[in-house]
Amino acid sequence: MAYQFLATGDDERRVHFATSSTGHLLSEEGYSHGSHSPASSVSSFTSSSAPPRSAFNRRSSGYSVVNSNTPYDSAGRKMGGTMVAGTGLGNKFALPANPQRLGSFAYEGRRQEADDALHNPSAHDDDLNLFSARGLANVGCLLVLCAAILGLFAGYPIFTYFNERNHPAGSANTLANDSGMITSMHGLWSLIDPDTPEDAKKKKAWNGGDDMELIFSDEFNQDGRTFAPGDDKYWTAVDLHYWQTNNLEWYDPSAITTKDGKLVITLSEATPELNHGMNYKGGMMTTWNQFCFTGGMVEASVTLPGANDVVGLWPAIWSMGNLGRAGYGASLEGLWPYSYDSCDVGTAPNQTVNGQPVAATENGDPSVNGILSYLQGQRLSRCTCGGESHPGPKHSDGTYVGRAAPEIDMFEATVEASVGSTDSDALAGLVSQSAQWAPFNQGYIWKNTSDNLKIYDTSISEQNPYIGGKTQQATSALTNTNQDCYELEGGCSSVYGFEYVPGFDNAYITWVTDNKASWTINAAGVGADDSVGISARPVPQEPMYLIMNLGISENFGTPDLTNLKFPAHMSVDWIRVYQRSSDRNVGCNPKDFPTEPYIEKYQEAYSNPNLTTWVDDYKQSWPKNSFLGEC
Structure with missing residues (x-):
């Protein structure tokens, strides 16, 4: 006081x-x-x-x-x-x-x-120092305000432009929800695994020697990863029976994890009562609708499962167009294995109209009396009538771009007589490296001339005698693997891959086994075939996603259940994708081949594996076809 x-x-x-x-x-x-x-x-x-x-x-x-x-x-x-x-x-x-x-x-x-x-109005501050604390604070606030405005109206648009350029919509910046469908999560992660070595970020193309730049990689170095829907940023493991190839296993997400710096997919015996009535449990995971690419090179370092001389396991790494989801039959009907952008009889059911051309009714699949094709026709063809459901886009003449779900296989491993061996009983590990096509050449015989087919080492590679059947045409070669790079042999890893340029003209696909080019097909090999009235088929132009699986099926050789050892494991040390800097095209929804609106419109076909057909199960109408006079 x-x-x-x-x-x-x-x-x-x-x-x-x-x-x-x-x-x-x-x-x-x-x-x-x-x-x-x-x-x-x-x-x-x-x-x-x-x-x-x-x-x-x-x-x-x-x-x-x-x-x-x-x-x-x-x-x-x-x-x-x-x-x-x-x-x-x-x-x-x-x-x-x-x-x-x-x-x-x-x-x-x-x-x-x-x-x-x-x-007191007469009081005043005689300190006229320009650099007073209060003055500096005022200036600082103004600078921060100006920077914020500049960032909003200049920096953000620039960032958005380059972010969309490097990571287009649908380009792996997404997550799967519990149903397996995808919700967008743009810009949260890099496509390149930070564990990828610097010397692996550039490569020379196998065909032509151009410089290639890394655009996606997964090194699998973090142990204990899981791949159930929503668990991983790029990969989703399926939970279904792969009935399309009569597989004997149930694909279960629990069969896939990472251990000791590798992805491990396990095939094991199972109790049918606890495994959807199936005797085996395997694994398949994909980047469907999470990471896609168009053109480039894909390589993986792999240790194959089991032994190199026991038949029955079916390991594979492959790719498919994003409009079809592997294992979901309704999404695939009328799209797999098409790669076609013409309006002619090649889009019609069975590749015929009123029994014509005759060549499509003979010299085909012996199991159906020589009929060439049992396909339902191309559902999203260039012949699609205006106003019908189609993902687009359109050509300058107003017709739709033909859309599909083509397939290129990095490898499917098998055990059979070694290439170059005179002893047909001497079994060895091989890989089948293929592309699947529709519509089909007469008798499934593609133009495998020296201009269109190149095998780099005939002592270990040869053209596959299997060239197709009623549901697919195959361009394929068999190549001996490194016999030590199996789980029960030396356990080493071997590099497999494929490189491709999409489209026509100078397009091609080159495959790689044991880090060496094995064979090449040029686009002219699947050119027009007048005998069956079809036009050229392009090397796949659709955005492609990756698939890795290990299963068992009699479709790929009768399993030697006496000598097979369970559990069997396929291990993947890493997987990497490269593109030429001038041809970068990353994303599942590119503007020239969009997929997102169509998938959203028909979500159930892509999320319910029990819908096996488009019309009978899914109850959707088949788009009308102008070539068939339906418009």
Whole structure:
């Protein structure tokens, strides 16, 4: 509390000033040694003793100036009359009774307050330093504001442009939800695994020697990864029976994980009652609708499962167009294995109209009396009538671009007689490296001339005698593998791959085995075939996704169940995708071959594996075809 002594002669008074926010005197207390007279001197101190009783706890006559009896009027002039002792301020204190004069006592001699300059117009700051803290703070705030505005209206559009260029919509910046469908998660992750060695980020093309740049990689170095829907940013393991190839296993996400720096897919024996009625459990995972690419090179370092001389396992790494989801039959019907952008009989069911051309009714699949094709026709063809459901886009002539789900296989591993061996009973590990096509050449015989087919080492590679059947045409070669790179042999890893340029003209596919080019097909090899009335088929132009699986099926050789060892494991050390910098095309929904709106429209076909056909199971109509006169 602050007190003041007011003294004149033998009169001394201690006054406690309590003022309101408006400066009105609220309380005072004091004592006198003589007559009252104006104070001639003032001194102040701060007391540590207990403060006087609060003015607000005293009766009103003790603190109210306005209502006191006083001999002075509001102007300070003395009035007539008699002052009642004990009832007025004048009787109690040596202070002017005029409230207008009280301020001189209340504020006289007190210490300076921090905000005095704000109330005194004459006060001013003589410090005119340009670099004061307050000035610098103001300038800093303005700079931050300008930077934010510049970033919003200039930086963000620039960032968006380059982000879309490098990571287009649908280009792996997505996550799978519990149903296996994909929700967009743009820009959260890099396509290139940070564990990829620097010296692996550039490669020379196998065909032509052009520089290739890494655009996607997975090194699988983090142990314990899982791949059930929603678990991984790029890969999703399926949970289904792959009935299309009569597989004997159930594909279960639990069969795939990462261990010791590798992806491991396990094929094991299982109790049918606990495994959907199947005797084996295997694994298949894909980047469908999460990561896709168009053109380039794909390579993987792989240890094949089992032994190199026991038949029955079916390991594979392959790719497919994003409009078809592997294992989901309804999505594939009428799209696999087409790669076609013409409007002719090649789009029709069975590749015929009214039994023509005759060549499509003979020299085909012996199991169906020589009929060439049992396909339902191309569902999303260039012949699709206007107004029908089609993912687009359109050509300049107004016709739709023919769309499909083509397939290129990096490898399917098998065990049979070694290439180049004269002993047909001597079994060895081989890989079949293929592309599947529709519509089909007469008798499935493609133009495998020296201009269109190149085998780099005939001592270990040869054209596959299997060239097709009623549901597919295959261009394929068999190549001996590194016999040590099997799980039950030396356990080493071997590099497999394929490189391709999509389209016509100079398009091609080159395959790689044990880190060496094995064979090449040029686009002219699947050119037009007048005998069956079909046009050229392009090397796949669709955005392609990756698939890795380990299963067992009699379709790929009768399993030697006596000598097969379970569980069997296929291990993948890494997988990498490269493209030429001038031909970068990454994403599952590129503008020239969009897929996203169509997949969203028909989500059930891509999420329900029990729908095996488009019309009968899914209950959707087949788009009308102008070549068949349906428009």
